Amino acid sequence: MSRHSLADVKRRYRPHYVYKTGGKFIVEQKGKYMPDLDFELPLDFEGDPLSTTKNVVVQEMLDDMNIRFGTGSRTVMFGKFVEKTDDMERPRFVPMPYRDAEDVLIRIGWSRRAHALSREREPMDGVVKYIRYAASNGGGIGNDYYVVPMGYQRIAGDDALDASEKPDYTERANEIRRRLDLYYERKEQARLLEAKKRAADEASSRAAKPKFVKRLREAQPKLAELHELSLKYGIRACPIISPEKETDTIFVFGLARLLYTERNVEDVERCVEEWTKLVDEARTASLVWAELETKVVKRFEAIRFKLERYPNALSFSVESDRPDQRFSRGFPLTWEGYKGICQLLEQKEAEAAEEVKQAKAAAVKAAREREAAALGLPQYVRGWRKPNARTRCGDMWVIRPDGTERRNDRYEEDDEPFRRSRSGYWAIWDQLLPGELALRWTKANAAAEHVFEVVYQPDELTENQLERVAEIQKELQEEWRGRRGMSSGKLSPPVGNGWGLFEPPEEPDLEVSDSPGETTAVAQALLDALARQQQADCNQP
Numbered sequence: 001m002s003r004h005s006l007a008d009v010k011r012r013y014r015p016h017y018v019y020k021t022g023g024k025f026i027v028e029q030k031g032k033y034m035p036d037l038d039f040e041l042p043l044d045f046e047g048d049p050l051s052t053t054k055n056v057v058v059q060e061m062l063d064d065m066n067i068r069f070g071t072g073s074r075t076v077m078f079g080k081f082v083e084k085t086d087d088m089e090r091p092r093f094v095p096m097p098y099r100d101a102e103d104v105l106i107r108i109g110w111s112r113r114a115h116a117l118s119r120e121r122e123p124m125d126g127v128v129k130y131i132r133y134a135a136s137n138g139g140g141i142g143n144d145y146y147v148v149p150m151g152y153q154r155i156a157g158d159d160a161l162d163a164s165e166k167p168d169y170t171e172r173a174n175e176i177r178r179r180l181d182l183y184y185e186r187k188e189q190a191r192l193l194e195a196k197k198r199a200a201d202e203a204s205s206r207a208a209k210p211k212f213v214k215r216l217r218e219a220q221p222k223l224a225e226l227h228e229l230s231l232k233y234g235i236r237a238c239p240i241i242s243p244e245k246e247t248d249t250i251f252v253f254g255l256a257r258l259l260y261t262e263r264n265v266e267d268v269e270r271c272v273e274e275w276t277k278l279v280d281e282a283r284t285a286s287l288v289w290a291e292l293e294t295k296v297v298k299r300f301e302a303i304r305f306k307l308e309r310y311p312n313a314l315s316f317s318v319e320s321d322r323p324d325q326r327f328s329r330g331f332p333l334t335w336e337g338y339k340g341i342c343q344l345l346e347q348k349e350a351e352a353a354e355e356v357k358q359a360k361a362a363a364v365k366a367a368r369e370r371e372a373a374a375l376g377l378p379q380y381v382r383g384w385r386k387p388n389a390r391t392r393c394g395d396m397w398v399i400r401p402d403g404t405e406r407r408n409d410r411y412e413e414d415d416e417p418f419r420r421s422r423s424g425y426w427a428i429w430d431q432l433l434p435g436e437l438a439l440r441w442t443k444a445n446a447a448a449e450h451v452f453e454v455v456y457q458p459d460e461l462t463e464n465q466l467e468r469v470a471e472i473q474k475e476l477q478e479e480w481r482g483r484r485g486m487s488s489g490k491l492s493p494p495v496g497n498g499w500g501l502f503e504p505p506e507e508p509d510l511e512v513s514d515s516p517g518e519t520t521a522v523a524q525a526l527l528d529a530l531a532r533q534q535q536a537d538c539n540q541p
Helices: 006-012 056-063 170-232 262-302 335-374 417-423 463-480 516-539
Strands: 017-021 024-029 037-042 074-082 092-095 103-111 130-132 141-149 250-253 256-259 379-385 391-399 425-431 437-445 451-456
Touching (some): 437 463
Antiparallel strands (some): 024 037, 074 103, 103 141, 379 425
């Protein structure tokens, strides 16, 4: 057993302050998360006396102490606690083997972030020999420290007992020492059995080496070749045999150190077969890829001029060493990538065609608006729109000569989409075009009259325009037929002649009555009107 130098001990326990006094080393462990103790070590200590331990027996000992430690990890150090004296800056703890120890230093780890309950504590001042609580306002990681006698078990009223009544822990301490002796004895027996088995396996391996070396030498060049090919084709590296690292009992295969046994050698030979298949598959895939790449690159090159039309949306590059890393706007140079980029091209071409179409339509519209302005046609025509409502109803139509409707150019500036969908909105046409018919309809509520207004009527109305007006009037009639006012209960008035652009067919008065006789008369009138309409349709050429 050799003595340690002060320099060696300082290097070992840096950054703690270490000094030598009276034939012993003193290691100060002070600070926010430290036990705030001086540890006293002999000059010829072995191993690391300041390391803590944890095993099954220690865990049972801590569980039997009747102390609520919380959920943190717990380890212990056996030794002797020395109270602080006038010539000492702080208390001391002398680490000792458990057989000679009088006290136990317990370290309880906690982490506020990891688990709030890991800092669960109960008042222990005056109950144990020494206690040190770590504190962290920021919520870090630290340790609490307790020093208790060997064999300690807390009982109710410990702090109220007289000094002469303090319990004797000798019997419990001896039981703990006996159980630790048994634990380490069994652990040593298991180690010896393992060492004996390992020695027997090594002896068997040493004797079997000449029988297996030839088979391993045959597999070695095959594995080396497979290793190179696996790297070439971009698959994971095949393990190889390292003859320079072998001994009389083991050989090295990949990262594994294996004994010379039939099973291990068969695993190596099986690995040769499996990797041969993997490399063959990779070689075939590489040949297929080479042919595929050639064809695909040619097709990419064929559409390069299209790609260059959209510099902000597409890019093209084959400047890469590995085929699987060649991309064009995120598309690999494969058939799937080619199809994907062709679909993107079609989409961009359709968008460009739509932009051209819209630009042409806008140019035509601008020319027609200039023509209409020169003719003095109305400008800034607006109408209130709130269809399918019951109050403040309204709608407006601008009908082209072909009978189609032209959408409004814009909305009122303060009309938000949500408000338009809920409360109605003002639709604005900046300029009416030649031949367009502008109609406006409003209705205050269900019982109010329909208000029809012709905003602008061209000199001549086309048949298509009149048909569309008839459809609109019919839609309004169907929508409001039989509707009543919410407060008055009155029926909605009929649409009648609408905008007065043509004479509509006569319709029976369908005012609903509570009298059964009147209701029957109304129904009969409806049937008669339908019969007359059908007869008129049949008489038309």
